[in-house]
Amino acid sequence: MSSRFLVRPHDGGRDALGRPVDVDVEAAAAGWRFLSFSARAVTPDAPLRGTTGTREALVVTLSGGLRVEADGATYLLEGRASVFAGMPWALYLPRKTRYAIAPLGPVSTLAIGMAEARRRLEPRLIAPDDVETEIRGAGNATRQINHLVMPDFPADRLLAVEVYTPAGGWSSYPPHKHDEHDPPREAILEEIYFYQVARPEGFGIQRLYRRDGSLDEAVTVRHGDLCLVPYGYHPFVAGHGFDCYYLNALACEGDWRTMAASFDPDLDWTRVAWEGMAPDPRLPMVRRREAAA
Numbered sequence: 001m002s003s004r005f006l007v008r009p010h011d012g013g014r015d016a017l018g019r020p021v022d023v024d025v026e027a028a029a030a031g032w033r034f035l036s037f038s039a040r041a042v043t044p045d046a047p048l049r050g051t052t053g054t055r056e057a058l059v060v061t062l063s064g065g066l067r068v069e070a071d072g073a074t075y076l077l078e079g080r081a082s083v084f085a086g087m088p089w090a091l092y093l094p095r096k097t098r099y100a101i102a103p104l105g106p107v108s109t110l111a112i113g114m115a116e117a118r119r120r121l122e123p124r125l126i127a128p129d130d131v132e133t134e135i136r137g138a139g140n141a142t143r144q145i146n147h148l149v150m151p152d153f154p155a156d157r158l159l160a161v162e163v164y165t166p167a168g169g170w171s172s173y174p175p176h177k178h179d180e181h182d183p184p185r186e187a188i189l190e191e192i193y194f195y196q197v198a199r200p201e202g203f204g205i206q207r208l209y210r211r212d213g214s215l216d217e218a219v220t221v222r223h224g225d226l227c228l229v230p231y232g233y234h235p236f237v238a239g240h241g242f243d244c245y246y247l248n249a250l251a252c253e254g255d256w257r258t259m260a261a262s263f264d265p266d267l268d269w270t271r272v273a274w275e276g277m278a279p280d281p282r283l284p285m286v287r288r289r290e291a292a293a
Contacts, residue, residue, distance in 0.1 A: 003217055005208060009224040013041030015063055015109045019200065023226050025192065027116070030228050034157055035190040035251035036114040037226065042066070047102040048110075052095050056117040058149055058160050059091045059101065060247060062196065064108025066091075069100045075125050079108060083196045083245045087128035087286055088162060090148055092155060094120045111194055113249030117156040124154070128288050135283050141270065142280035143171035151257040159189070159250040159259060164285040165204070165238040174270045175207075175233035176261040181254070186262040188253040190230065193246045197223040202242030208234050211264065233264050243285065 012022030065079030080086030146162035178189040238244035
């Protein structure tokens with residue numbers, strides 16, 4: 001069953017394993033104002049060139065490394081073999097920045113989250129050692145979160161995290177939402193989920209719902225898919241046997257840089273139940289090099 005919230009990769013660039021990579025969503029097509037997203041494969045013969053225009057952008061390595069030329073400066077993102085093989089390299093690019101992105105090897109894949117920005121800030125390289133890792137939850141709701149662009153990061157509207165959900169586990173749980181301006185409890189945030197799955201036949205399920213029943217969809221997502229989260233609660237579960245990853249890109253509506261969200265009151269009790277559970281021992285799924293030694 002198709003869903004108006006699901007965007008699948010189109011026939012274009014492919015990664016080193018031959019899987020389609022290219023996926024795009026523009027803010028207007030998503031039905032909101034600020035947040036856009038794309039994923040791409042780049043080769044030496046087909047680099048990615050463009051300008052951020054009125055948007056700020058975050059380039060995240062998915063597989064392989066990148067060389068980025070941006071307004072006369074050169075940034076080397078060493079990258080990783082896949083999102084399941086190492087911590088991220090990323091590069092924040094401010095608005096009105098011309099860029100050219102090429103791979104460090106035969107082919108690399110990348111994701112770019114973009115948000116309309118009111119001011120021009122400074123570019124910033126994010127190396128694995130700069131990324132704070134959090135193990136959140138317990139039991140089969142344990143997940144790893146890599147904090148890329150948090151509210152204290154010098155950006156305008158853009159926010160971003162990576163989330164690792166081990167096979168059969170739940171994340172974005174208990175279900176939360178951020179579609180009302182109700183400080184300090186909740187903020188309005190536009191959001192996408194961009195998925196990678198460790199095995200090619202793998203899948204996960206993204207639920208989107210409102211408590212009044214006006215929305216209730218369960219969307220099957222596979223490697224390279226993208227899901228829009230314009231409103232409502234949005235928990236995720238990884239299929240049994242399939243470790244899953246998603247990149248969350250978000251855009252703040254107003255001047256309040258926050259990830260404030262409210263939880264489904266019918267399910268918020270699960271956080272108390274975690275106090276008697278151990279974290280999933282499969283996490284962290286990826287870690288810094290020195291921590292892995």
